[in-house]
Amino acid sequence: MLNVLMVGTGQCGNRILDAVNREAFGGGKFSKYYSRQKFPSRVETIAINTAINDLKEMHYTKAKDRIHIPNLHGVGANRMVGKQCFNDNKDLIMRNITERGEFDVAFVITSSSGGTGSSFSPLLVKELKERYEFPVYSIVVLPFREEGTIYLQNSAFCLKEMYDSGTDGIILADNQFLKDAGGDIQSAYDGINNMIADRILFLLEALDSEMMMVTDLGDFKTVMSGGAGFATIGYAKGDGKNSIRSVIHDSLSPSGLLFSSNVFEEGSRAMIIMRGDRKYLSIDDISGEIDKLSSHIGHVFKGVIIRNGEVPKVLSVVTLETTAELENLYALAVEAIQIEKDKRDRMAIRKEADTTFSKIEGLEPQY
Numbered sequence: 092m093l094n095v096l097m098v099g100t101g102q103c104g105n106r107i108l109d110a111v112n113r114e115a116f117g118g119g120k121f122s123k124y125y126s127r128q129k130f131p132s133r134v135e136t137i138a139i140n141t142a143i144n145d146l147k148e149m150h151y152t153k154a155k156d157r158i159h160i161p162n163l164h165g166v167g168a169n170r171m172v173g174k175q176c177f178n179d180n181k182d183l184i185m186r187n188i189t190e191r192g193e194f195d196v197a198f199v200i201t202s203s204s205g206g207t208g209s210s211f212s213p214l215l216v217k218e219l220k221e222r223y224e225f226p227v228y229s230i231v232v233l234p235f236r237e238e239g240t241i242y243l244q245n246s247a248f249c250l251k252e253m254y255d256s257g258t259d260g261i262i263l264a265d266n267q268f269l270k271d272a273g274g275d276i277q278s279a280y281d282g283i284n285n286m287i288a289d290r291i292l293f294l295l296e297a298l299d300s301e302m303m304m305v306t307d308l309g310d311f312k313t314v315m316s317g318g319a320g321f322a323t324i325g326y327a328k329g330d331g332k333n334s335i336r337s338v339i340h341d342s343l344s345p346s347g348l349l350f351s352s353n354v355f356e357e358g359s360r361a362m363i364i365m366r367g368d369r370k371y372l373s374i375d376d377i378s379g380e381i382d383k384l385s386s387h388i389g390h391v392f393k394g395v396i397i398r399n400g401e402v403p404k405v406l407s408v409v410t411l412e413t414t415a416e417l418e419n420l421y422a423l424a425v426e427a428i429q430i431e432k433d434k435r436d437r438m439a440i441r442k443e444a445d446t447t448f449s450k451i452e453g454l455e456p457q458y
């Protein structure tokens with residue numbers, strides 16, 4: 092049995108963690124009080140936030156698993172304030188984690204663009220890596236590109252700091268790429284959060300179950316160490332009529348991935364897990380499709396979980412050697428930083444020239 096630590100920081104991280112707990116406890120609003128999590132592993136979940144309202148909004152995560160870090164007026168998307176706040180409260184956070192016992196692996200979930208999650212998470216990962224031996228993976232959600240200059244620049248710096256934190260791999264999910272998950276913004280968030288939560292639970296099951304063809308934490312570590320530090324996860328579900336080959340293919344196509352990538356071109360290593368009734372999981376078919384991927388990218392681990400009567404589902408973890416989409420994001424971020432800098436320079440010049448107030452110099456109000 093694996094011991095898993097899962098931390099969600101900031102609003103986005105909290106909500107995804109809550110979606111994980113909803114699935115794990117079976118969905119009812121009170122299920123967290125009487126149900127046991129249906130993880131095969133022992134999973135400890137912790138939500139961290141400076142905003143008490145975000146924590147209160149969580150319905151499926153136990154109160155003891157929600158840590159409020161008081162910071163007057165929140166962090167307001169300012170990563171400098173966020174980092175200071177983490178450092179001031181580091182001992183409290185790390186004590187809470189230490190009290191939960193031993194772990195084999197940890198996941199830290201956050202958005203890259205806000206203030207709290209994006210500044211806390213790289214520092215938290217660094218702290219975990221310095222204190223413990225277990226691998227720490229980060230799951231980072233990228234913003235909608237039209238959310239503004241501050242969110243774009245935050246993302247660029249958060250990803251770099253996450254990369255430098257010593258994390259064992261960054262799994263990317265992209266709001267922009269997944270925006271069709273729901274109509275209005277709230278349903279899009281819910282849709283995206285559920286997609287990420289389902290994949291996390293599938294992954295945990297794959298790392299910790301008796302399978303026909305086994306993948307385990309060791310395989311996952313090897314896959315995650317394969318690329319340039321970034322990875323994404325794909326998923327697809329068959330209808331019982333299409334072949335397992337096409338389900339595997341769908342999981343690797345844009346409709347299945349959490350982040351835009353041509354994995355056949357950009358992939359470095361992969362782990363493909365198939366789950367469902369034995370009758371859908373012909374080893375020859377599976378091998379055919381997986382060999383095709385291996386011939387493009389190199390090594391692919393495969394795992395099979397038998398579930399009687401279930402249609403086939405496929406989870407694909409792919410590490411990336413390069414990513415064109417991240418290059419695009421950084422180009423936008425550089426523009427965003429320039430826009431903010433120009434604005435600041437203009438303000439400084441204007442302040443010096445003092446054009447507005449100088450108009451009344453020497454004048455007195457007349458009554």
Ligand SMILES: Nc1nc2c(ncn2[C@@H]2O[C@H](COP(=O)(O)OP(=O)(O)OP(=O)(O)O)[C@@H](O)[C@H]2O)c(=O)[nH]1
Binds near residue numbers: 106234280283
């Ligand atoms: N997928 C998804 N993205 C979210 C959700 N909530 C917020 N986001 C995205 O997260 C980014 C903002 O980060 P938040 O996590 O809200 O910020 P925070 O860490 O709470 O930071 P502050 O509020 O600034 O202290 C934006 O790009 C949002 O689009 C959510 O529930 N799901």
Ligand SMILES: [Mg+2]
Binds near residue numbers: 101142145205207
């Ligand atoms: Mg917030």
